[in-house]
Amino acid sequence: MNKIVAFLYRFSGLFAFLILEFFSLYLYFTQNMSQEKTAFISSANRTVGSIYDYTNRWMSYWNLSSLNDALAKENALLKMRLPESQFSNLSDSGTAFNEFDELRYQYTEAVVINNSVSRNNNYITLNRGSKHGVKLQSAVLNGTGEGVVGVIVAVSSHFSTAMSVLHQESRISAKIKRNGFFGSAVWNGKDSRRLYLDAIPKHAKIMKGDSVVTSGYSTIFPEGIIIGTIDTFSNQTGTNFYEIGVSLSVDLNSLQYVYIVDDMMKNELKQLEEKIKK
């Protein structure tokens, strides 16, 4: 018995080598044979997978900015394919998305390189200009594409400046999403988180929390972009309109990525409306 133990001990290296070498070569040359094995011995392995997941959370910071650029670009492409961005050439506009649709809204992603919220009239500078196809009177939406930010008022070859909604001349054609009453959203120059919605007649039924969206009546903003929610309203005597306070859905203090949205049928629409006025 002792001899056998001694023998085994003496040649333990050889035995271990033969068994393990055969085993690992077998694994190597028969890989992809069974799914259970693949799951255990690859990085899909739970332990290693979670280590990767964990480290990725840290490592991803290295390329976060380029990833963001790519995602923003992709989003811009996707948004152009939404039915809202298309102009339906069918009289029955209920059938969204077909070969009769034409692209109406052109999205360009941009990074905010300068921003202010505390002045009387605020502007935002973006890193996209005429070289990238930015045009005057384009809408600026926030990074998620829902939430108005401003309107492009100046374009250079590489940069553009937008008049923020926090500008006393800014007037955004808006409507109450629930019942469709429309007016315009303006800023009073004080609170950077609130706008005022005027021209809503008193017979309209409104309540706190109603969302206010763009009406699409102007040629700047696409229809249905969220502006904010009603947080106060008062019934003043001597006027036919409510005074409505809207809390902005976008925090303009922490704006990083935006979309510039160009209505490509703007000129056509304007010319048409001009004709009637004459």
Next chain:
Amino acid sequence: MFSNVYAVNIFRFLLLLLIQGLVLQHIGYKNIYVFIYPLFLMLLPLEIPHGLLVFLCFLMGISVDIFYNGFGLHASVMVAIAFARPLICGLMEPRGGFEVGQSLNAKSLGLRWFMKYSAVISLIHMFLIILLEELSLSWFLLARVIIGFLLSMLVIVLYQFIFNPKV
């Protein structure tokens, strides 16, 4: 003392595995690999039973395989080299012979000896890995082996300098 040897080697196992799996895995360019984990094999104590040596190296190899999706590639190479390590150590025995309980690192045996020792193991390791992967010989394979070997030596020596500062 004895438990210290265990602790050190377990710690080194984990550290090398994480360096290999989380850092060096992303450093290689195209088909060039950088391997630091054979250092685990190199630094295991001289008196370790042969069977245990082979088994521990198998564990290391299979762990790296899990990170690399290697399916036994690294394990088989590690097992082969672990089996051959007593032979390599015998061939590279310094003139006066190894002392009892001597560590096989640069601090105890000198940087020159350690460079030679790690170069032999690292080169064999790199060659076997790439050979097993391609299953054919070519000049391109040789270039991969040599570039990968040089980069690996760099990190291995660097590791020695970091953990045994008085080399």
